[in-house]
Amino acid sequence: MGVINFINHDGKQHVVxxxxxxxxxxxxxxxxxxxxxADCGGACACGTCHIVVDTKWINAAGSVMDDELQMLEMTPEKKPTSRLSCQIKASESMDGMIVHVPEFQM
Ligand code: FES
Incomplete structure (x- = not known):
C-alpha cells in the first residue's frame, strides 16, 4: 500500500x-x-488526462509509447515530463510519486 500525490495548478493536493x-x-x-x-475513458485517444510527472519520478512512470507521444505532441501545455495518466499503470515503485495536474486539458 502506498500513495500518489496529485497537485492541482492552484496548489491543492490530493493524496490518494x-x-x-x-x-x-x-x-x-x-x-x-x-x-x-479522460474523455476517451483511457483509450489514448483524447489527451484530456494530461499530467506532468515530477522530474524525480519520471523514471518510475515508465516509458512512453508512440501513440501516447503523438497525443502529447498536440497538448498545448506539454512539458518535458508530460504524460497521459491513462497510460501509466500504478506499481509499488510509485509510492510517494508526485504528479501535477495542469490548469486546462485540451
Ligand atoms: S483518457 Fe483519453 S488519452 Fe487518456
Whole structure:
C-alpha cells in the first residue's frame, strides 16, 4: 500500500491510495481528483488526462509509447515530463510519486 500525490495548478493536493495495476487516470477519477477529464475513458485517444510527472519520478512512470507521444505532441501545455495518466499503470515503485495536474486539458 502506498500513495500518489496529485497537485492541482492552484496548489491543492490530493493524496490518494496507490492501487497497483490501475492507471493513474483511473486512480484520479476514483478519488475525485479534479482537472482530469479522460474523455476517451483511457483509450489514448483524447489527451484530456494530461499530467506532468515530477522530474524525480519520471523514471518510475515508465516509458512512453508512440501513440501516447503523438497525443502529447498536440497538448498545448506539454512539458518535458508530460504524460497521459491513462497510460501509466500504478506499481509499488510509485509510492510517494508526485504528479501535477495542469490548469486546462485540451
Ligand atoms: S483518457 Fe483519453 S488519452 Fe487518456
Amino acid at each position: 491510495e496507490l492501487e497497483v495495476g490501475k492507471s493513474l487516470m483511473q486512480i484520479a477519477m476514483d478519488n475525485g481528483v479534479s482537472g482530469i477529464d
